[in-house]
Amino acid sequence: MGKQKKTRKYATMKRMLSLRDQRLKEKDRLKPKKKEKKDPSALKEREVPQHPSCLFFQYNTQLGPPYHILVDTNFINFSIKAKLDLVQSMMDCLYAKCIPCITDCVMAEIEKLEQKYRVALRIAKDPRFERLPCTHKGTYADDCLVQRVTQHKCYIVATVNRDLKRRIRKIPGVPIMYISNHRYNIERMPDDYGAPRF
Numbered sequence: 691m692g693k694q695k696k697t698r699k700y701a702t703m704k705r706m707l708s709l710r711d712q713r714l715k716e717k718d719r720l721k722p723k724k725k726e727k728k729d730p731s732a733l734k735e736r737e738v739p740q741h742p743s744c745l746f747f748q749y750n751t752q753l754g755p756p757y758h759i760l761v762d763t764n765f766i767n768f769s770i771k772a773k774l775d776l777v778q779s780m781m782d783c784l785y786a787k788c789i790p791c792i793t794d795c796v797m798a799e800i801e802k803l804e805q806k807y808r809v810a811l812r813i814a815k816d817p818r819f820e821r822l823p824c825t826h827k828g829t830y831a832d833d834c835l836v837q838r839v840t841q842h843k844c845y846i847v848a849t850v851n852r853d854l855k856r857r858i859r860k861i862p863g864v865p866i867m868y869i870s871n872h873r874y875n876i877e878r879m880p881d882d883y884g885a886p887r888f
């Protein structure tokens with residue numbers, strides 16, 4: 691009995707017409723699904739390219755001059771110890787105008803420093819420095835810098851922090867400025883011909 695029932699059921703199914711079948715009268719037919727109207731202003735997350743268009747392989751076309759250089763706290767402190775003037779040393783390194791940039795959380799870090807680093811604060815408040823406001827949660831400067839260069843490929847990161855350097859190296863198109871031999875050096879900087887130098 692069970693088998694017979696099953697067969698009958700199958701046959702019934704087969705005889706059913708699709709509700710979209712052309713042989714049905716217009717009014718009985720299932721209307722084709724309306725496409726959802728897309729809001730052109732809505733953020734299209736899926737369409738964000740995995741690789742930013744400003745990068746031609748590794749060559750970053752958004753980089754200056756003038757170069758915008760995100761500095762972290764220790765880069766300023768090490769520069770003071772090495773008696774390097776930040777803006778001048780940056781220009782000596784890149785042979786172009788450089789604008790050091792300080793984010794709110796780096797500034798907060800510098801403000802928390804002990805008295806002996808007060809000179810760092812004075813440097814950070816130099817009018818030649820550009821202040822970048824932070825809108826993120828938390829005050830961890832490393833995360834802030836990594837996040838910024840991931841979103842905006844127009845910066846060089848100046849740091850002496852090994853961990854931060856390692857994190858920046860994973861992001862394509864972001865050169866790193868560091869201190870060695872009493873001067874600033876640059877890593878991963880594309881050369882003037884547009885060919886990557888790595």
Ligand SMILES: [Zn+2]
Binds near residue numbers: 795835
């Ligand atoms: Zn921040």
